[in-house]
Amino acid sequence: MSKDISYDAIMSRRSDIVKDSAGIDFARFERGGVAFDYEAMLAATGYTLDKVREVQFEASVGNTPIIELRNITALARLFAKPGYGARIFIKDEAANPSGSFKDRRAATAVYHAKRSGYKGVIAATSGNFGAAVASQAAAKGLKCIIVQECYDSRKTGQPEIIEKARKCEAYGADVIQCTVGPELFYLSLKLLEETGYFSASLYSPFGVTGIETLGFEVANQMKVIAGGFPDTVVCTNAGGGNVTGTARGLAKAGCKAEVIGASVNLAGLHMASDTSFNRKSFTTGHTGFGVPFASWPDRSDVPRSAARPLRYLDRYVTVSQGEVFYMTELLANLEGLERGPAGNTSLAAAFSIAMEKPADHIIVVQETEYTGAGKHVQPQLSFARRNGIEVKFGNSSEEIPGKNIILPESAAGIKAIDLDLDHMRQSLIRHAKETSSEPLSDFDIDFLAEETGTTPAFVYQNLG
Amino acid sequence: MIDSLISKNTWVSIKKIILEPERRTSRIPDETKATPFIMWAKGRLQRDSQIGDEVTVITRTGRLESGVLEEANPQYILNYGDFIEELLTIGDDARAILFGDGNE
Numbered sequence: 001m002s003k004d005i006s007y008d009a010i011m012s013r014r015s016d017i018v019k020d021s022a023g024i025d026f027a028r029f030e031r032g033g034v035a036f037d038y039e040a041m042l043a044a045t046g047y048t049l050d051k052v053r054e055v056q057f058e059a060s061v062g063n064t065p066i067i068e069l070r071n072i073t074a075l076a077r078l079f080a081k082p083g084y085g086a087r088i089f090i091k092d093e094a095a096n097p098s099g100s101f102k103d104r105r106a107a108t109a110v111y112h113a114k115r116s117g118y119k120g121v122i123a124a125t126s127g128n129f130g131a132a133v134a135s136q137a138a139a140k141g142l143k144c145i146i147v148q149e150c151y152d153s154r155k156t157g158q159p160e161i162i163e164k165a166r167k168c169e170a171y172g173a174d175v176i177q178c179t180v181g182p183e184l185f186y187l188s189l190k191l192l193e194e195t196g197y198f199s200a201s202l203y204s205p206f207g208v209t210g211i212e213t214l215g216f217e218v219a220n221q222m223k224v225i226a227g228g229f230p231d232t233v234v235c236t237n238a239g240g241g242n243v244t245g246t247a248r249g250l251a252k253a254g255c256k257a258e259v260i261g262a263s264v265n266l267a268g269l270h271m272a273s274d275t276s277f278n279r280k281s282f283t284t285g286h287t288g289f290g291v292p293f294a295s296w297p298d299r300s301d302v303p304r305s306a307a308r309p310l311r312y313l314d315r316y317v318t319v320s321q322g323e324v325f326y327m328t329e330l331l332a333n334l335e336g337l338e339r340g341p342a343g344n345t346s347l348a349a350a351f352s353i354a355m356e357k358p359a360d361h362i363i364v365v366q367e368t369e370y371t372g373a374g375k376h377v378q379p380q381l382s383f384a385r386r387n388g389i390e391v392k393f394g395n396s397s398e399e400i401p402g403k404n405i406i407l408p409e410s411a412a413g414i415k416a417i418d419l420d421l422d423h424m425r426q427s428l429i430r431h432a433k434e435t436s437s438e439p440l441s442d443f444d445i446d447f448l449a450e451e452t453g454t455t456p457a458f459v460y461q462n463l464g
Numbered sequence: 465m466i467d468s469l470i471s472k473n474t475w476v477s478i479k480k481i482i483l484e485p486e487r488r489t490s491r492i493p494d495e496t497k498a499t500p501f502i503m504w505a506k507g508r509l510q511r512d513s514q515i516g517d518e519v520t521v522i523t524r525t526g527r528l529e530s531g532v533l534e535e536a537n538p539q540y541i542l543n544y545g546d547f548i549e550e551l552l553t554i555g556d557d558a559r560a561i562l563f564g565d566g567n568e
Contacts, residue, residue, distance in 0.1 A: 071562060179502045180496055183488065330555075379543060381550075
């Protein structure tokens with residue numbers, strides 16, 4: 001009880017707190033230099049794909065339906081050139097217990113926490129993952145603390161995050177809400193040390209292997225529904241776990257589908273800005289997380305992130321806030337599915353991609369999420385307007401995050417924009433070189449080639 | 465106000481300043497650094513108090529948290545916001561393009 005819990009004291013004990021609460025000794029996988037043994041780290045948790053499937057089945061997580069979006073596909077075909085307009089399918093992950101695919105990530109983590117004798121779990125998250133951890137903890141009789149970045153300094157909260165706090169509390173969680181800033185990490189470390197609870201990090205191997213089942217199900221369900229594996233799978237990308245787990249699961253099923261990441265474009269908004277905080281309408285799934293975490297995954301709350309999207313991404317696109325809101329309305333109006341909005345980021349991207357692909361091409365959007373008061377197109381656009389954001393119809397590619405939200409004039413105006421993956425790969429390679437105290441070994445070069453989904457030649461070329 | 469006494473065991477929210485502006489990390493924008501880092505928690509009040517008092521609560525996980533008493537029986541203030549007329553247009557346009565205009 002007499003421990004110094006000041007900011008400096010807690011931060012100085014950071015590595016011990018992380019080690020004790022993560023259930024993994026990350027140092028075991030370091031290989032000197034910039035490299036570490038990624039596959040060994042994922043395997044060391046002992047949760048094979050079959051075991052994760054069993055854990056999730058017992059927790060009523062997963063095995064969600066896949067729905068063909070026939071009307072949305074028909075609409076895309078009206079705007080595509082003759083013979084084009086891919087078939088779009090969606091995996092209705094909102095059917096999971098807490099309403100999103102995040103239950104998959106939480107199920108394994110909470111199962112492991114229980115089995116390892118932890119009395120509770122802590123997660124620092126403002127999004128669906130908090131609800132998922134709280135839900136899984138409730139069902140396992142574990143205590144749960146969720147730490148959220150929720151309010152600006154005037155205590156105006158994002159409606160979506162306030163809804164998430166309500167949902168977490170509905171599952172019996174203790175919810176701590178904070179103002180904007182990275183010091184939230186200090187608070188979660190303090191709570192982890194104080195309680196001795198398990199750290200349910202989105203970036204730990206539990207958080208990522210839990211998603212492999214999603215990719216695995218997509219591949220196998222499509223064989224039954226459409227007679228073969230999908231050609232393209234679109235995943236919303238933020239911290240990288242969704243892309244990583246899905247791609248790994250697809251590969252484990254033997255499916256070589258193209259994997260496309262999609263994020264909402266929030267370029268120009270600083271994620272730690274008190275004044276920008278309520279000028280955005282998306283609190284995750286956006287470029288503010290997606291781009292930095294792809295370019296350098298080890299910036300999370302664990303020493304080595306299990307989410308390493310550049311290893312798996314074939315393509316990475318952005319869509320605007322207006323396009324995602326528009327798509328959310330189409331999903332409700334044309335398919336009778338009221339979901340999202342944030343979870344429809346990948347669907348907006350898929351609609352645009354479908355117009356580029358031939359009519360026999362199959363695209364799977366691998367998630368939906370629940371919707372409700374606060375977390376819905378209507379209150380989120382209303383909140384934006386009240387915060388001085390102009391909401392109007394127009395050319396969505398002209399949207400300026402923090403200034404306006406431009407709804408496309410028609411569905412033909414939904415246009416995913418490609419990000420330069422090579423640029424992110426180069427950035428990762430350069431960062432590795434700069435942060436390494438020693439010259440890179442051959443082992444490091446091979447590691448960086450795997451990290452970037454490229455070749456040793458590409459790595460050498462970009463070392464400068 | 466005398467009648468604003470909140471009884472022990474009432475479910476309340478409290479506010480606590482974790483870091484004053486000068487103690488905050490330098491890795492944040494100036495507008496954020498100008499404000500304190502604040503947290504809010506909820507729990508059962510440990511003794512009769514008034515709004516604004518420094519109090520202690522017991523949270524859902526049985527932890528003690530202290531801070532300034534802000535609200536008794538805190539509400540979830542969530543709704544569907546002001547009506548957004550544009551949303552009607554999106555749905556109606558898409559239906560008209562795909563299924564034809566029902567009013568014709």
